[in-house]
Amino acid sequence: MKLLPDNKTLVVERANKVVYDCGDAMVKVFNTNKPAADILNEALNLTRAEQAGIAVPSFRGVGKEDGSWILSTAKAIGPTLRDMMTAEPDKLTEHLTILADVEIDIHKHTSVLLTHQKDKYARMISQVEALDEATRYDLHMRLDGMPNHIKVCHGDFSPSNVIMTEDGPVVCDWAHATRGCGGADAATSYILFRMRGDDAVADEFLRIYCERQGCDMAYVQSWMSIVAAAELARGRVAKKDLLMSIVHVVDYV
Ligand SMILES: Nc1ncnc2c1ncn2[C@@H]1O[C@H](COP(=O)(O)OP(=O)(O)OP(=O)(O)O)[C@@H](O)[C@H]1O
Ligand SMILES: [Mg+2]
Numbered sequence: 001m002k003l004l005p006d007n008k009t010l011v012v013e014r015a016n017k018v019v020y021d022c023g024d025a026m027v028k029v030f031n032t033n034k035p036a037a038d039i040l041n042e043a044l045n046l047t048r049a050e051q052a053g054i055a056v057p058s059f060r061g062v063g064k065e066d067g068s069w070i071l072s073t074a075k076a077i078g079p080t081l082r083d084m085m086t087a088e089p090d091k092l093t094e095h096l097t098i099l100a101d102v103e104i105d106i107h108k109h110t111s112v113l114l115t116h117q118k119d120k121y122a123r124m125i126s127q128v129e130a131l132d133e134a135t136r137y138d139l140h141m142r143l144d145g146m147p148n149h150i151k152v153c154h155g156d157f158s159p160s161n162v163i164m165t166e167d168g169p170v171v172c173d174w175a176h177a178t179r180g181c182g183g184a185d186a187a188t189s190y191i192l193f194r195m196r197g198d199d200a201v202a203d204e205f206l207r208i209y210c211e212r213q214g215c216d217m218a219y220v221q222s223w224m225s226i227v228a229a230a231e232l233a234r235g236r237v238a239k240k241d242l243l244m245s246i247v248h249v250v251d252y253v
Contacts, residue, residue, distance in 0.1 A: 003027060003063045003072040025060050026075050026172075032067045038175070039069040045114065045177040046073065052109040052152050055170045057163075076170035081159035092204065095159070100209040102162055102169045103189060107151040107182035107213075117153055117180020118143055121226055124233035130240060131229060131247065139229050139247070146181060146223070153178050153185040158192045183215065187223035191231060191246065195239045224249060 004027050008020040017030045030039060043062050050056050060072035079087075081102075085095045125131075125139045154161070155176025163170045186209045193202035210217045228246035236243060 002065075003061050003070050004029065004065050021075065022072075024075055025072050026057065027073075028071045029065075030069045030071075034069060036069055039071055042175040043071055045174040048111050048113050049106075049109075049152060049154075049171075049174050049177060051113075052111045054106055054109050054152065055168060056174065057170060057172050073172065076163040076165050076172065078163050078165040078170075081162040081164060081169075084164065085159055092201065093208070096201070096205050096208050097212065098164075098169070099159055099162065099189070100205065100212045102171065103154070103157050103185060103209065104182070104213050106154055106157070106171065107185065109152045110150045111152050111179050112150055114152065114177055114179040116148075117178035117184055118146060118148065120178050121184075121230050124230040125226070127233045128229055130232055130244065135247065136229075139226055142222075143226050146184075146226075149181045150179045151182050151185075153180050153182065155185065155188060156192070157185055157189045181223070182213070183220045184223040184227055186210075186213075186220045187227040188231075190220070191224070191227055191243075194242060194246070195231070195236065 004020070005022050008022045008027070011019040011021050011026070016034055017028050020027045020029065039062055043059060046056055047059050050059070057073035057076045060074055062069065062071055064070070081095055081099055085092065121143055122140060125136055125143065128136065131139070154171065154174065155178055156173055161171055161173040163172060186206070189209070190202045190206050193199070193205055206217060206220060210220060225247045228243045232240065232243045232247070
């Protein structure tokens with residue numbers, strides 16, 4: 001089966017991949033140096049999330065064409081929440097409430113098969129050379145003390161990954177999914193807004209998430225330094241100063 005047809009339209013181009021609209025499918029074409037394990041992991045996470053009962057784009061297949069691994073999913077039709085936020089900036093609270101509710105709904109699902117969130121963060125913290133040994137030790141200790149939940153966590157939850165279809169929101173881009181604590185996932189969403197420079201939006205999102213979830217803001221904040229360190233491990237060089245400042249925020253939870 002040919003996953004990448006000749007008739008295709010470019011959707012986004014990133015440093016490590018290109019995404020094409022192929023009519024009824026969306027196809028991600030990764031750079032040739034991207035290991036097969038990463039693509040298979042993303043495909044597995046997507047199908048695990050689907051098995052857990054979450055609305056995701058259906059998996060179409062993984063293949064290799066012209067030396068590049070590709071991942072095909074059925075196209076979910078509709079604007080992304082990011083499109084809607086851009087088109088109607090005056091409806092910020094409404095859109096952030098939808099975003100928070102979709103994230104909270106993901107966390108209502110459990111999966112014992114996804115990677116452990118704490119294992120993944122521990123690996124990532126160990127990799128961050130920008131942090132000195134004492135800071136990494138503190139982060140590992142903090143992580144050790146975090147609860148061992150088995151909630152499905154998206155790991156990269158942002159408005160561009162939520163497609164608003166006629167049948168309801170569909171969530172794409174499961175490359176970073178784990179099982180763990182929803183608070184870590186909410187902290188990730190907050191930091192993703194901060195990395196765009198949308199600080200006020202980040203604060204508003206955090207407020208709405210905690211209100212809708214019924215949790216203390218301090219709970220989400222207790223994950224911030226760990227999640228910021230994990231983002232550093234992803235090589236966010238341009239955001240290093242911001243992420244370092246979040247890692248070093250002292251909280252008293
Ligand atoms: N199955 C799908 N149905 C509809 N749109 C999709 C689908 N898969 C991807 N997209 C669109 O393509 C965009 C990029 O795909 P994806 O999020 O998987 O890659 P990404 O590199 O992580 O991009 P980003 O950095 O924007 O999150 C998404 O934001 C979404 O708009
Ligand atoms: Mg995405």
